Amino acid sequence: MSPQQLAVWSEAVLSRVEAALSAWVPTSAPAGLGEAMRYGVLDGGKRLRALLVQAAAEAAGATATEAGCEAALRAACAVELIHAYSLVHDDMPCMDNDVLRRGKPTVHVAFGEAQAMLAGDAMQALAFEVLTPDEGEGAGVPPVLQARLVRILARASGQGGMAGGQAIDLASVGQALDEATLRDMHRRKTGALLRASVQMGAACGGLQADSIAWQALTAYGHAMGLAFQIVDDVLDATQPSDTLGKTAGKDADANKPTYVSLLGLDGARQEADALLAQALSALSRSGLADAALQPLTDLAHRIVHRDH
Amino acid sequence: MSPQQLAVWSEAVLSRVEAALSAWVPTSAPAGLGEAMRYGVLDGGKRLRALLVQAAAEAAGATATEAGCEAALRAACAVELIHAYSLVHDDMPCMDNDVLRRGKPTVHVAFGEAQAMLAGDAMQALAFEVLTPDEGEGAGVPPVLQARLVRILARASGQGGMAGGQAIDLASVGQALDEATLRDMHRRKTGALLRASVQMGAACGGLQADSIAWQALTAYGHAMGLAFQIVDDVLDATQPSDTLGKTAGKDADANKPTYVSLLGLDGARQEADALLAQALSALSRSGLADAALQPLTDLAHRIVHRDH
Numbered sequence: 001m002s003p004q005q006l007a008v009w010s011e012a013v014l015s016r017v018e019a020a021l022s023a024w025v026p027t028s029a030p031a032g033l034g035e036a037m038r039y040g041v042l043d044g045g046k047r048l049r050a051l052l053v054q055a056a057a058e059a060a061g062a063t064a065t066e067a068g069c070e071a072a073l074r075a076a077c078a079v080e081l082i083h084a085y086s087l088v089h090d091d092m093p094c095m096d097n098d099v100l101r102r103g104k105p106t107v108h109v110a111f112g113e114a115q116a117m118l119a120g121d122a123m124q125a126l127a128f129e130v131l132t133p134d135e136g137e138g139a140g141v142p143p144v145l146q147a148r149l150v151r152i153l154a155r156a157s158g159q160g161g162m163a164g165g166q167a168i169d170l171a172s173v174g175q176a177l178d179e180a181t182l183r184d185m186h187r188r189k190t191g192a193l194l195r196a197s198v199q200m201g202a203a204c205g206g207l208q209a210d211s212i213a214w215q216a217l218t219a220y221g222h223a224m225g226l227a228f229q230i231v232d233d234v235l236d237a238t239q240p241s242d243t244l245g246k247t248a249g250k251d252a253d254a255n256k257p258t259y260v261s262l263l264g265l266d267g268a269r270q271e272a273d274a275l276l277a278q279a280l281s282a283l284s285r286s287g288l289a290d291a292a293l294q295p296l297t298d299l300a301h302r303i304v305h306r307d308h
Numbered sequence: 309m310s311p312q313q314l315a316v317w318s319e320a321v322l323s324r325v326e327a328a329l330s331a332w333v334p335t336s337a338p339a340g341l342g343e344a345m346r347y348g349v350l351d352g353g354k355r356l357r358a359l360l361v362q363a364a365a366e367a368a369g370a371t372a373t374e375a376g377c378e379a380a381l382r383a384a385c386a387v388e389l390i391h392a393y394s395l396v397h398d399d400m401p402c403m404d405n406d407v408l409r410r411g412k413p414t415v416h417v418a419f420g421e422a423q424a425m426l427a428g429d430a431m432q433a434l435a436f437e438v439l440t441p442d443e444g445e446g447a448g449v450p451p452v453l454q455a456r457l458v459r460i461l462a463r464a465s466g467q468g469g470m471a472g473g474q475a476i477d478l479a480s481v482g483q484a485l486d487e488a489t490l491r492d493m494h495r496r497k498t499g500a501l502l503r504a505s506v507q508m509g510a511a512c513g514g515l516q517a518d519s520i521a522w523q524a525l526t527a528y529g530h531a532m533g534l535a536f537q538i539v540d541d542v543l544d545a546t547q548p549s550d551t552l553g554k555t556a557g558k559d560a561d562a563n564k565p566t567y568v569s570l571l572g573l574d575g576a577r578q579e580a581d582a583l584l585a586q587a588l589s590a591l592s593r594s595g596l597a598d599a600a601l602q603p604l605t606d607l608a609h610r611i612v613h614r615d616h
Contacts, residue, residue, distance in 0.1 A: 029467035030496070033475035037467065089429060092402075094421035113402035114478050117425065118471050121397060121432065125466030128436050132459035147454035151440035158433030159337035159345065163426050167341035170422050188338070 006298045010051060017050045017076050018042065024077060024130055029122070036111040036119035037126070041084040045102055048228070048303065049083055050076035052197035053204075055295035056217055059288050060205020068204050071141045075149050075200040078127040082157050083193060085123035088116055090166065127153065148203050156196035165189025169256070177257040183226070190232075191225025198224070198296075216286035220279045220296060227275035228303050233258040234268050239308060276304040314606045321362045322355050325384050332385060332438055337430070344419040344427035345434070349392040353410055356536070356611065357391055358384035360505035361512075363603035364525055367596050368513020376512050379449045383457050383508040386435040390465050391501060393431035396424055398474065435461065456511050464504035473497025477564070485565040491534070498540075499533025506532070506604075524594035528587045528604060535583035536611050541566040542576050547616060584612040 001009065025041055026034045053076040062068035091098040091106040092113060099109050108116035131149045133141060155161060165188030172185065198221030199214075207214040237260045259268040279300045283293050309317065333349055334342045361384040370376035399406040399414040400421060407417050416424035439457045441449060463469060473496030480493065506529030507522075515522040545568045567576040587608045591601050 026467055029475070030472045030492075031475040031479035033467055033472055086429075089425055092425070094400075094425060115475065117397055117400070117402060118475055118478070120429075121394075122467040122471035124429065124432050125462050125469075125471060128458055128462040129466055132455050132462060134459070143452040143455040147440050147451040147458070150436055150455070150458050151442070154433050154436040154440060158437055159334055159341055159430040161433075163430035163433060164338045164341055166426055167337070167339040167423065170426070171339035184338075 001294055001298050006295075006302065009295060009298075013051055013054045013076075014047050016073060017047060017054075017080065020073055020077050021080065025081075025123075025126065032111065032115060033118060033122060036107055036115045037123055039104075039110060040088045040107045040116075040119055041081060041123060043102075044080075044084060047076075047080060048299075049079040049193060049197040051295075051299055052194060052221070052224070053079060053201040055299050056198040056201025056221075057204045058201075059217065059286070059292045059296050060202045060207045060213065061292065062201065062205035067140050067142065068206075071145055071149070071204040072201060074130050074133070074141060075153075075197075075204060078130045078149070078153055079193060079197050079200065081123045081127035081130065082153065082162070085120040085127075086157075086162055086166070088120040088123070092116060095166075095170075124157070145203065149200050152196050152199050152203065156192040161188050161192030161196070162190075165192065173256055175257070177262075179262055182257055182259065182262060186226060186229040187222075190229045191222065194225035194228055195221035197221065213286045213288055216282045216288075217296075219282035220286075220300070223275045223279040223282065224300055224303055227272045227279070227300075230259045230268050230272045230275070231304060231306065233260045234265060234272070235306075235308065236260075237265065272304050276300055309602055309606050314603075314610065317603060317606075318359055321359055321384075324381060325355060325358045325362075325388065326350065328381055328385050329388065333389075333431075333434065340419065340423060341426060341430060344415055344423045345431055347412075347418060348396045348415045348424075348427055349389060349431060351410075352388075352392060355384075355388060356607075357387040357501060357505040359603075359607055360502060360529070360532070361387060361509040363607050364506040364509025364529075365512045366509075367525065367591075367594070367600045367604050368510045368515045368521065369600065370509065370513035375448050375450065376514075379453055379457070379512040380509060382438050382441070382449065383461075383505075383512060386438045386457070386461055387501060387505050387508065389431045389435035389438065390461065390470070393428040393435075394465075394470055394474070396428040396431070400424060403474075403478070432465070453511065457508050460504050460507050460511060464500040469496050469500030469504070470498075473500065481564055483565070485570075487570055490565055490567065490570060494534060494537040495530075498537045499530065502533035502536055503529035505529065521594045521596055524590045524596075525604075527590035528594075528608070531583045531587040531590065532608060532611055535580045535587070535608075538567045538576050538580045538583070539612055539614065541568045542573060542580070543614075543616065544568075545573065580612050584608055 021041055025037050028034060029037065054072055057063055057068065057072035062072050087101060088107045090096050091101055092108050099106055107119060128150055132146045157163065165185050168185040169189055195218065198217050202214055202217045263271060280297065283296060329349060333345050336342060337345065362380055365371055365376065365380035370380050395409060396415045398404050399409055400416050407414055415427060436458055440454045465471065473493050476493040477497055503526065506525050510522055510525045571579060588605065591604060
């Protein structure tokens with residue numbers, strides 16, 4: 001696709017995701033909880049995880065059926081809910097103590113710490129609720145697929161994935177991490193959820209875990225997970241806060257290790273390019289049709305060459 | 309059962325649950341996260357939710373098959389993980405700021421606030437992981453049952469259940485809540501998870517949501533959820549901290565409304581007895597065999613007549 005076509009494709013996906021999130025994140029939750037949840041997840045960010053779910057779902061043929069489309073939409077919203085809850089908790093004073101996120105005051109600044117913690121907790125539960133609709137609700141996502149999506153997302157979110165990576169991050173402030181530990185941290189902290197996004201899309205298309213296509217898409221997700229973080233570190237070191245919509249240079253200020261502090265700017269950029277090549281090579285080995293792979297291909301370029 | 313038989317039954321259930329939790333809550337999680345999770349969930353409390361899952365599973369005939377036993381064990385551990393995470397977060401300084409829980413320092417006192425928040429987050433994810441084992445893992449819980457258990461637990465945990473109730477609780481400090489609002493708060497905050505425990509056990513036995521038995525067990529769970537909280541308020545007002553293993557009288561000190569402040573001690577006790585009668589009446593309408601209902605019957609008496 002041309003950059004313009006990718007923009008049109010993204011916009012169509014994101015308007016569906018935004019509408020679904022707005023419908024599923026309740027206005028009716030009691031005592032202001034719904035407002036805090038909506039503030040934390042709606043109108044938010046680049047929605048890269050949602051785009052990866054949808055792109056992988058298209059690659060795997062999920063979007064040929066109504067149930068596949070519905071499953072991909074639910075998976076996209078669920079992974080965005082998990083990502084958003086992690087940001088809400090990560091921004092709190094006992095963690096990163098950040099006051100600015102996506103150009104707005106963070107949730108605990110706007111709603112108080114207790115409500116922010118509860119909103120994050122409720123967003124995590126909602127992610128798993130969205131993945132397990134009642135029979136007859138929506139377009140009938142088969143229970144076997146529901147269970148598989150929960151399995152992928154729960155593993156990527158918990159101690160073996162995102163939460164585990166955050167624990168390493170916590171423990172690493174002021175430490176001289178070696179490259180292997182830094183990679184392990186990011187593989188879990190951001191990589192696990194990005195890879196899970198691709199895997200959930202692939203599962204929506206019915207790809208089995210022992211298939212060549214599944215393994216290729218998983219390798220793509222793994223490479224993109226790392227590349228995303230490396231580019232994030234490069235941007236954090238080179239772009240001003242108002243471009244990023246969050247406080248720039250925080251990790252360096254907190255003496256946290258980053259790919260830039262470890263590899264230097266040029267080294268980090270080269271590593272990101274190498275991972276892009278790996279990801280594209282994985283796609284070419286997948287056995288899936290080139291046309292169906294186009295969104296994943298284009299997203300890989302966009303992830304590595306983005307400027308915010 | 310005699311009180312002694314109930315004690316033997318409980319001990320057998322809880323030793324299985326404790327062993328499974330110890331196996332599933334990882335020692336290997338990075339950077340101390342596993343230790344914080346284990347500290348928060350192992351050796352913990354009365355395990356009432358786990359007992360309700362198992363009792364309802366026996367009532368519904370789940371324990372006749374290996375897969376049913378495995379499903380009930382996973383559901384029991386999952387609901388205990390959710391309950392334990394909610395306590396870890398609830399005890400934090402931005403919420404109840406409690407330093408004592410089950411006679412030990414709370415998780416944030418022992419491990420720091422950031423690790424406590426992460427441990428709670430990871431415990432919630434682990435609950436859903438435990439419910440969705442790989443094919444071939446364990447005794448083969450059918451995916452359709454996996455999805456159903458996730459559906460029940462996620463709804464009971466999130467904004468429509470526990471987290472929503474906590475939000476009302478937060479907003480209620482120093483407020484003159486009327487009885488209807490107090491009931492709504494508790495129906496969500498503690499009632500939803502207790503009812504979900506009974507429903508998960510019933511689902512493990514394959515009871516369908518439109519069956520008389522399902523509806524009877526749900527009514528039992530609903531009544532016990534409320535009764536549990538009322539008795540909790542009575543004990544909080546009448547027992548010393550060392551009997552309870554937590555700081556007594558906190559709610560009254562914080563000027564939070566309780567059933568005792570609203571109904572008086574005698575009124576609260578009468579209400580608990582009325583709910584016990586409702587729960588037993590629901591069981592008698594369930595159409596399930598008296599012998600199979602015995603654990604649920606005995607637990608109902610124990611919940612209402614406990615002294616700590």
